[in-house]
Amino acid sequence: MIRSLAGGPREFEYRELRKATNNFDEKMKLGQGGYGVVYRGVVVGDHTSPGSAVEVAVKKFSRASTQGQNDFLAELSIINRLRHKHLVRLVGWSHDNGELLLVYEFMPNGSLDQHLFSSSPGRQLLGWDLRYTIVKGVASALHYLHDEYDQRVVHRDLKASNIMLDASFSARLGDFGLARAIETDKTSYMEDVGGGVHGTVGYIAPECFHTEKATRESDVYAFGAVVLEVVCGRRPRCDIDGFHFLVDWVWRLHRDGRALDAVDPRLGGEFDGEQAERLILLGLACSHPTPAERPKTPAIQQILLRSVPPPEVPPFKPSFVWPATDGGLLDTMSTTAGTTTSQLSLTSVSTWSGNFMRGSLSHAFQQDATSDSLP
Numbered sequence: 001m002i003r004s005l006a007g008g009p010r011e012f013e014y015r016e017l018r019k020a021t022n023n024f025d026e027k028m029k030l031g032q033g034g035y036g037v038v039y040r041g042v043v044v045g046d047h048t049s050p051g052s053a054v055e056v057a058v059k060k061f062s063r064a065s066t067q068g069q070n071d072f073l074a075e076l077s078i079i080n081r082l083r084h085k086h087l088v089r090l091v092g093w094s095h096d097n098g099e100l101l102l103v104y105e106f107m108p109n110g111s112l113d114q115h116l117f118s119s120s121p122g123r124q125l126l127g128w129d130l131r132y133t134i135v136k137g138v139a140s141a142l143h144y145l146h147d148e149y150d151q152r153v154v155h156r157d158l159k160a161s162n163i164m165l166d167a168s169f170s171a172r173l174g175d176f177g178l179a180r181a182i183e184t185d186k187t188s189y190m191e192d193v194g195g196g197v198h199g200t201v202g203y204i205a206p207e208c209f210h211t212e213k214a215t216r217e218s219d220v221y222a223f224g225a226v227v228l229e230v231v232c233g234r235r236p237r238c239d240i241d242g243f244h245f246l247v248d249w250v251w252r253l254h255r256d257g258r259a260l261d262a263v264d265p266r267l268g269g270e271f272d273g274e275q276a277e278r279l280i281l282l283g284l285a286c287s288h289p290t291p292a293e294r295p296k297t298p299a300i301q302q303i304l305l306r307s308v309p310p311p312e313v314p315p316f317k318p319s320f321v322w323p324a325t326d327g328g329l330l331d332t333m334s335t336t337a338g339t340t341t342s343q344l345s346l347t348s349v350s351t352w353s354g355n356f357m358r359g360s361l362s363h364a365f366q367q368d369a370t371s372d373s374l375p
Helices: 014-020 066-079 112-117 128-148 216-232 246-255 273-286 297-304 331-337 349-357 361-369
Strands: 029-033 036-044 053-061 090-094 101-105 163-165 171-173 188-190 213-215 237-240 243-245
Touching: 014 036, 014 053, 014 090, 014 101, 066 090, 066 101, 112 163, 112 216, 128 163, 128 171, 128 216, 128 273, 128 297, 213 216, 216 246, 216 273, 216 297, 237 246, 243 246, 246 273, 273 297
Parallel strands: none
Antiparallel strands: 029 036, 036 053, 053 101, 090 101, 163 171, 188 213, 237 243
């Protein structure tokens, strides 16, 4: 029997998802990572399209161990209540037959990095207008996680391969496997002792290697890397003109007054110069080595909507110093766009784990559903 909640994720039986993915056929594989494998599948529609076939992405966790269970619960406890048009929606879940699976809506246009770097025949080169719109969508999703949701959420793995594109090429931030909620009286999420730094080199803020803490500022740093990646059509870690990281190369061009030379040459000059300069300056500002100097998400929104001028960026990239000194150069722009949020607590992972062990995970959904709202 399938249990479901109006507007929320539904519980699937394992046999349904096995059938949906043709017994987890290798041909249905969309991708894989340390967590397990993601498969394409087709299930019977939910409350939004009852009785119809719906394409989904089924994330199958590879470790039916304590760690695998913790990964599953951590992701589920974060994503189940998030509702935003620029986030990949959770369709359902299953912990039947000893298997742990999450079911997400299927994104027919794949990921952003595939369109930026794939040489597959027929792969569409993203035009300038679409790139700018995608950046705005990701910024909107990040603002929701950091400042609009009931409890602050840090994504911890924001990168081009985790930004999905729906049928209309609208950006959808996905993969919340590393995401964590931050208590309302704290500013960071501390890794487990000995857990090391999570993320991908090029997107990881420099302070994380010292603190092993994920913060909203470290998410903003990763966003800055994505912005430069979208503008330049180059990966954050790349060898170019003697530089090993894209941000350093772009900063040199900025210093020399040639920032627009960084724009993806495949566009053939077909781009808006003012928008390109705005994105480059925003990307550099978000990549500032000092966490406190990076703009907050309300300021980022204002910059992208052109309601304020682009941020001022020094000609030389500042040196990374740790411990960092307090600063607030770019915080002033966010004061006019402050958001008052309720301080409702998210069901903790430990509570979810307890419900899971007692076989009452649906009860956690019932508790969360009472306070769900769609922004």
